[in-house]
Amino acid sequence: MSVNASASVPLWWWTTLAGGLGLAVGSFWTVFVWRWPRGESLVAPRSHCTGCDRTLRPRELVPVGSWLWQRGTCHGCGSRIHWRYPAIEAATALLAAGAIAHFGATPTGAAAALLGMVIVPVVAIDLQHQLIPDVIVLPAAAIGLVLAIVARPGHWWVPVVAAVGAGGFLFVLWLMFPGGMGLGDAKFALLLGGVLGLSVIPAMGIAFGTGALLGVLMIARHGSAARKMAVPFGPFLAAGAVAGLLWGPAMVSWYTTGLN
Ligand SMILES: [Zn+2]
Structure with missing residues (x-):
């Protein structure tokens, strides 16, 4: 061997x-x-x-x-x-x-596989119970961050900043609108940022974009009653994460072309 x-x-x-x-x-x-x-x-x-x-x-x-x-x-x-x-x-x-x-x-493949596998119970439980299981998400966030750092040690700060940025952003939203978003969503975003790095930006854009679209459709269909309907945000973050894994680097490079 x-x-x-x-x-x-x-x-x-x-x-x-x-x-x-x-x-x-x-x-x-x-x-x-x-x-x-x-x-x-x-x-x-x-x-x-x-x-x-x-x-x-x-x-x-x-x-x-x-x-x-x-x-x-x-x-x-x-x-x-x-x-x-x-x-x-x-x-x-x-x-x-x-x-x-x-x-x-590769370490990048392992981090992506970890994120992919963790997405499944997060979506299943969030859809049914409006809960996100910390007990899976937090250890996965730590392991995913380590794998992302090992994958590109020269750019170790990218996944760190992305994790803290994405998690911090949803944490602030949770503080401002406690009814709209769960603290579990912020912890899930921590995992997304660590694994996706810069691609977490288009991933979050897709999550918020599709979430807002569903909100508009629900208001169109159910009127003001839609405001009282609880919609878990985890599945939108998960969809954004998968899109970010597949197309994130391309989307980030479109955006940054011209900046460097
Ligand atoms: Zn039986």
């Missing part, structure tokens, strides 16, 4: 590995998105049907596949298993594999 393993192992192998890791992480997320908002333990009891309490057998724990061959129902009681669970597993795997395919088996 050569020491420089990443050079000799083809990218498709790393991409497949990331997809497999994503399936396993996504399988944990399906437990997490149910139990964390309910304050239940993540380790005990073992995974069980929420309809009949039966402990699931190993073949019922296979990510995505078990849902498909059971046709979305429990063997024991026949109750429906929501499509959200295989969707969470598939999305986590796709985002992890996509990040490595796009950025390579």
Whole structure:
């Protein structure tokens, strides 16, 4: 074996590995998105049907596949298993594999894969409960920042400033309009800034732009009642993050062309 393993192992192998890791992480997320908002333990009891309490057998724990061959129902009681669970597993795997395919088996790829995998439970929990899980977001923000610094040590201050800037911006908005935005959104923005660097600027622009567009559509449809409807902001930040990962550098360079 050569020491420089990443050079000799083809990218498709790393991409497949990331997809497999994503399936396993996504399988944990399906437990997490149910139990964390309910304050239940993540380790005990073992995974069980929420309809009949039966402990699931190993073949019922296979990510995505078990849902498909059971046709979305429990063997024991026949109750429906929501499509959200295989969707969470598939999305986590796709985002992890996509990040490595796009950025390579590099620190940048690892940071993007981390952000992609964390986005999934954040969106799932925020949509259902209007909460963002600090317990995932804050450690991910720290690891993502370290990976971004390792990726470009000569520009270590870029992800630091982007994280503090994006997190600080939403923190100020939370102070000014406590009803509109959660403190969890500010912590999530910290993660986005650390991983995206300068691309966090177009990412936030897309998040606020699409959020405002939905607000206008809701007011058009529901009138003044729309003002009382709670819309979680996490999914908009997540959409901005994915767009920022894919097109951020291009968008930033359009904007800065002429400035340097
Ligand atoms: Zn059951």
